[in-house]
Amino acid sequence: MDLCVIPARGGSKRIPRKNIRDFCGKPIIAWSIEAAHSSGCFDRVVVSTDDDEIANVAKRWGAEIPFRRSVELSDDFAGTIPVIVHAVEWCINQGLNLDSVCCLYATAPFVDSGDIAKGRELLNTALPDRFVFSATTYSSPIQRALRLDPLTGQAHMWHPDQFFRRSQDLEPAYHDAGQFYWGRAHAWLQVSNLFEGSVPLLLPRWRVQDIDTRDDWTQAELMRRAQSIQFID
Structure with a gap:
């Protein structure tokens, strides 16, 4: 089984309620959920959250909420790896046969379903204990x-x-594009550094924008609107 896990805690500080805030007409998490489904890569698309409102929004857009995150995995210091490990261990405890697991961020409105699929293709050619992640140039x-x-x-x-x-x-030089990370289930349980020795899927800079501050959010919306313009001869 191939699993998509979208981390989305409720306690965002710099941009309150960031994971379900409206982004160009729909909750920002909806962009990630839709891309995950459109990629055709996943047997299940799961949102890992501690928050009832996020859970309800995610369900409306087609994601599953089969478990809730603990308080310890939902504070300001919770890292991505422990959150994905929690999801992987939950699936294993349910008797599910996991193969590949993709962490897809909730605030990645430029993620492309085709890139997600390319990431899985790269994973199938990479070393079994390594990861594939989206990256771009500085x-x-x-x-x-x-x-x-x-x-x-x-x-x-x-x-x-x-x-x-x-x-x-x-x-x-290159940096993490902050969109997705593909890895085998067993690799998630063993990893301490996602990037070392892993394989990047390179994206153009115009499709990459971290969203950590209100300025980032404004810039991302401007980028999205610019990309949606249809030019007619």
Whole structure:
């Protein structure tokens, strides 16, 4: 059985009720639920939550809520891996034969069902104890990154020896796109680092946006609306 787990706790602080807030016409979690179903990859699409309202919204959009998360897995310090491990262990305890498990974030309105399917294809060619995750390039070379002195406010390069190198000569760097992570059920039970040695599915930057602050949310809505514009000759 291939399982999709969408983590969605109720206690978002920076953007209250973030996981079910309206995003361009529907709750933001609905974008992820719909993409999961459209991918054709999953036998079950499950939302892991501690919150009644999130559970009800998720059910209306076609997800299952077969269990609830504990308080310990729902506070501000709860990580993704323990949440997925909890879901995997619940399924195992129910006698379900799990093969692949995909963690799909609730606030990933740019996730594409085709990318989810490509992720599963990559998983089938990767090492059995590794993961496949969505990633993209940094928009600027990280070798030219700056930091600010907290006392003086002055700028300093993290790597001043890179100042005279041309941008095109610097090695590209990548970061987690914050959309999904594919892995075998047994790998989720053993993992401590999702990225080390795993395989990225590279996405264009215009389809990637973290949503952690209100500014992020506004930018994501503008991106979504821009992408929905139909140009007619």
